[in-house]
Amino acid sequence: MKDVRAPILAWGAYLVVLGASVAATLLAPGLMGHIFSLLCAAILASLILMFFMGLRAADNLLRVFALAGLMWLTIMVSLTMMDYISRDINECPNAQADDVAINTQECPLDSARSSDKS
């Protein structure tokens, strides 16, 4: 059996990075910890892709397909967020500026639904 060292080493590296990610969440919760955990997730995923899914040895075309999937995901998330960073979904449509806080004012659809349930 050839090349068993690489996957086993990758597995070891995975556990180390996972440990770091969990530790960061416990020791430094908050934005920085979250960013660190997301970075770790990217590393963990790459380890699996490279060593368990053979992307390291795959021909370029397969890498292009893998990248294309990633790129399309980026398009979907970023263009969707383009709307949400410039709009507050907590705000009721046509609501007055002073009653936008969460739960202080029911949106028309909220009341429509609650009366629907009763």
Next chain:
Amino acid sequence: MSEAAANQASESYLSSGWRIRDWLLTTDHKRVAWLYTISITAFFFLGGLAALVIRLELMTPDGDVVSADAYNQLFTIHGVVMVWFFLIPSIPNTLGNFLLPLMVGAKDLAFPKLNLISWYIYTVGGLFTIAAVITSGVDTGWTFYTPYSTQFADRAVVAALTGVFVVGFSSIATGINFIVTTHKMRAPGLTWFRLPLFVWANYATSLVMVLATPVLSATLILLILERMMGIGIFDPALGGDPILFQHLFWFYSHPAVYIMILPGMGVVSELITCFSRKTVFGYHGMALSILAISVFGFLVWGHHMFVSGQSLYAGLMFSLFSFFVALPSAIKTFNWTATLYKGKLIFSAVMIYALSFVGLFTIGGFTGIFLASLAVDVHVHDTYFVVAHFHYIMVGSMVTAYIGGLHFWWPKMTGRMYPELWAKVAALALFIGFNLTFFPQYLMGYAGMPRRYQTYPEDFQILHVMSSLGAGVLAIGYLLPLVYLLWSLRWGKRAPPNPWRAAGLEWRTDSPPPKHNFLEPQTVTGPPYDYDTIDNK
């Protein structure tokens, strides 16, 4: 090879094996193409029937043919059937299925069993959805917008959604099959820039199918879960945003527009070059603009949501991106026109279809630019202007290309010629009927006639009556081919291998082709559409 075996190999794919299981369990891409053709034609005429009742109702300003509720159900049936079960699978699964392996010189698609399974998924899912929509009277429209579809519609929405979800798998299977076949099964010498544009178009379509359809699946899963299990992802009471559904829905459904139109562009490129006896003008530009359309198509979905409550900033950006997608479309239109220039034009029925496509696509495309402009869209959104625009693209262009392509490759598919005179009559009926139906809709839409209404002010009646009469002519344009193409199966003249003296590998083999497409492995040595060489031989 023994002589008996050689005879068997050269036998046409139609000649033997006429037991039911030889068709229902076939893995031959050519036979699966026929299975798809039959299903798709049935769905097309069902959707068309719903449209005819709608047009009949709209002859008068009052609701007098059907009830308001039935009217909502009718446009839902029309939309669901035409979009999900006709337009999306139409060209790729019929002509594409038949021709893609032939055009790349392969024996079959890469995964023939998957191909057959996709037909079963499609047909069963389609019938299931239609049964659900008709029996329970689903009235959500084909778009299933939240919160209506999740919180208010009291019909079998879940069943309809499940059917559409299932049919998505058939799209994905087709996409995977086409991409792998194009990459891995091309004949020696058939480089990417020697591929017919029809193959390019189907390849780009498959990319869109593969990358977009799963998002629709995810969205439908979320809808189904919200209705069935109360997992309210789009529920405003939990801080959910119904507009998010539209984002996810149009991330699929806008590129799906290109699933519908790209194969039509591929077909028309083949037809125009053949009947101009000239190579395609700007082949590289044509191929790359097909790819560009399929990529840009993913960046523009927000133009369906200009007035739905998305932010103005997002609206501006999506408007800008929508203008970008017009560029490659314009390149294609100019190149078709330039291909005609100084060509030796032959005005056969097929050519009439192709020219109709170019004209109707141009009108539909230009009005698309109107709609991509934020301010104009606020005025005409949800009016007949939008209806007319997308019918010019989806019906005027796509269906015309489909029927034109069906005529062009009919001799190859069946080994029979169709009656040319009748085909010309049908092509003209289609062009006249179509414009009579939908051009008045631009006018009334601009004047403020909203879509999805059963009744309307009397001022609009003259335009509505014109539109309804046009629908009648259009129906003749669609029914005629059904009749004479079926007639030709038995009484049509036998077709030679290459009746149009066309370029392309598919014309090198018999009509109809043998089971494994070619008797000898094919090699390609020259550029595509080399009509100068063909005509000077």
Next chain:
Amino acid sequence: MTTTPSTTSKAVPDEQFDDLTQQRQAVLMGMWIFLATELMLFGGIFTAFTVYRFAYPDVFAEAATHLDLKLGTLNTVLLVTSSLFMALAERAVNAERRRLTLTFLLVTISIGVIFLGIKGYEWHHEYTEKLMPILGLEFIYPGANPDRAEMFFNFYYVLTGLHAVHMSMGLVMLTVLVVFTMRWRDPPRLGRQIQINGLYWAFVDVVWVFIFTTQYLLRA
């Protein structure tokens, strides 16, 4: 256990292909494209999650603390270990070592079943804590903004549920592979099948990495 090349292998490609290399490449490519569709399937739901995570950052971070981080981490370790054994099974079958292949496959399956068991235990635990707002079950949330927190749990159940469905399909396929390995009819063909299913299994692991990170780790 044999290490000599099998003599029974039928080195004939399926009829639509010219040779085995073409077939192998085509199947591999088909699988990668299929995985890209899976990515977009989960991607759609992750997009929706991103929108709400951005809109309600504090409520979501607070709600995440109600998940069991220990069991989540344990499951992540288990799943990557099963991926390792799957990768080893692929190498074993290529070396034509039947018993070793079988062992590795069975270990992979066992770990997968344990994963689902732990997941089920977690769900049950959340059910008893009244944190399962599905099918009209009572949802009693101890923190602020229970409605927005309910949205978090909705995503948690959609994502973990969809992942569990994928795991189950993977387990069924792995079981079929065990039967094929026991028969050992055509090892090169079996090698291709194990490779393809290994891709799927590892991909399900990739998805889990992101579910674990976004649901368990982005906590207050």
